[in-house]
Amino acid sequence: MHAWPASEVPALPGKGRDLRIHDTATGGSVALDPGPVARIYVCGITPYDATHIGHAATYNAFDLVQRVWLDTKRQVHYVQNVTDVDDPLLERAVRDNVDWVALAEQETALFREDMTALRMLPPRHYIGAVEAIPGIVPLVERLRDSGAAYELEGDVYFSVEADPHFGGVSGLDAATMRQLSAERGGDPDRPGKKNPLDPMLWMAAREGEPSWDGGSLGRGRPGWHIECVAIALDHLGMGFDVQGGGSDLAFPHHEMGASHAQALTGEFPMAKAYVHAGMVALDGEKMSKSKGNLVFVSTLRRAGVDPAAIRLALLSHHYRADWEWTDQVLQDALARLERWRAAVSRPDGPSAEALVEEVREALANDLDAPAALVAVDRWAALQEERGGTDEGAPGVVSRAVDALMGVAL
Template sequence: MHAWPASEVPALPGQGRDLRIHDTATDGPVTLDPGPVARIYVCGITPYDATHMGHAATYNAFDLVQRVWLDTKRQVHYVQNVTDVDDPLLERATRDGVDWADLAVQETTLFREDMTALRMLPPQHYIGAVEAIPGIVPLVERLRELGAAYDLDGDIYFSVDADPHFGQVSNLDAAAMRALSAERGGDPDRPGKKNPLDPMLWLAAREGEPSWDGGTLGRGRPGWHIECVAIALDHLGMTFDVQGGGSDLAFPHHEMGASHAQVLTGEFPMAKAYVHAGMVGLDGEKMSKSKGNLVFVSALRRDGVDPAAIRLALHSHHYRSDWEWTDQVLQDAVDRLGRWRAAVSRPDGPSADALVDEVREALANDLDAPAALAAVDRWAARQEAEGGTDIGAPGVVSRTVDALLGVAL
């Protein structure tokens, strides 16, 4: 599966700061010091209704992570999956009377178009669950050999008790885990499971649903968590720098994935930092497909909204915060984009040397994009009020905003 084209990232003078970011597992900041190549895995979409502002906010956060690392003169090895076979996709296809595979292709294509328009940097490896199945089957077989997986009426489950570190990503108690498991795709009440929290590794073939040859596993399809584990281990190995996604993935998805990988490899941890973006709401509720309260990037683009304004709207909220999408949020972003473009359109202006440092420091401090926007706002206000004589300043500001915030002025 191919990703989307990359926009050019301008090189800035000097060098950026190492990233300090909030780690869910330790519930505190960690300073990441990758080697020459920083490694990041971000969980991708289930392509049955893309791309709403919740998606955009999540991928915006991890785009900033990449840009901070690139500014430190590192390379970035970025991997993202597409869950192109799963219950929600099959249910939507049945509801709409379309082929599930065609729906997945259609929505993945739309997602690529939205990411391109928003100038999100693409992953080097963009892998669908279906194409990953040949790598998933041996991992499930290995877990079974290790005694960490068991059969239940033809389905194969992972035993969370096999991992002594289980629970150390989300740090939730058993009751909270059980409630979230039921809410987020698990089946804690299924009779016969060794532990109510045990997740599915391989779902035996069901009539009317797609299935694949699983070798000794029988025909079926993979569970959600093992999909990402197989892709991450194949392309990044263990102890990569950042595992990313929305905050609703901390449990069960990232918790279960970490346990799968740790049992398979005998290594700990799967990732050095587990980083989670907040939820975006609309009309007082989390924006989600199940609720139907969605604002789509593609719809805004069709209405003539500049994608740069959409990115500024996303940047105006700290990535870890939960926030509400409103018409005013978008209007404020449109107005800000207009002020910034007017400011950099002049032939000269006040020095921008301090601005570069301010934006770098803001983003290195747990991706504080609102502080970075405020720094550019201050420069634009000085430009409007006083002007300046530095003929290079407008270009420096444009390149800084482009390189570090992904916004073309």
């Protein structure tokens, strides 16, 4: 599966700072020192509907991670999946009387368009769950054969007790885990499971649903968590730098995925930092496809909204914060974009060296994009009030905003 084209990242003078970021597993800030190649895995979409602002906010956060690393002169090995076979996708295809494969391809193509318009840097590997199945089957067989998984009426479940570190990603108690499991695709009440929290690794073929050859597992399709594990281990290996996604993925998805990988390899941890973006609400409720309270990036683009303004709207909130999308958020972003573009359009201006360092420091400090925006606001206000004599300053600001925040002025 192919990703989307990469926008050019301007080179800046000097060198950026190492990233300090909040780790869900420890509940505190960790200083990341990835070495010459930084490794990041971000969970992708289930393509049964268009990209909404909540999605965009998540991918914006991890785009900033990439940009901070690139500014330190590192390479970035970024991997993202597409869950192109799953119950929500199949259910939407049945509801709309369309082919599930065609629906997945259509929505994935639209996602690529949205990511390109928003100048999100693409992953090096963009892998669909379906194409990963040949690598998933042997992992499930290994877990079963080692005793870390068991069969139940043809399905194969992972035993969470096989990983002594289970629970260490989300830090939740068993009752909360069970509740979230039921809400987020699990089946804690199924009779016969060794532990209500045990997640499915391989679902035996159901009538009317797609299935694949699973070797000794029989025909079926993979569970949600093992898909990402197979892709991450194949392309990044254990101990990669950042596992990312929305905060609703901490449990069960990232918790279960970590346990799968740790049981498979005997190594700990799967990722050095588990990083989660906050949720975006509309009309007082979290944006979600099930509720239908969505603002789509593609709808905004078709209405003529500049993607740079959409990006500035996302950047105006700290990535870990839960926040609400309103018309005012967008209007503020449009006004900021206009001020910034006016400021960099002049032939000279105030010196920008200190500004670049301030933006670098803000982003290295747990991706504090709001603080970075305020720094640029101050420079733009100074430019408007009295200008300056540095002929290169507007160009430096324009390149810095593009390189570090993905906003084209």
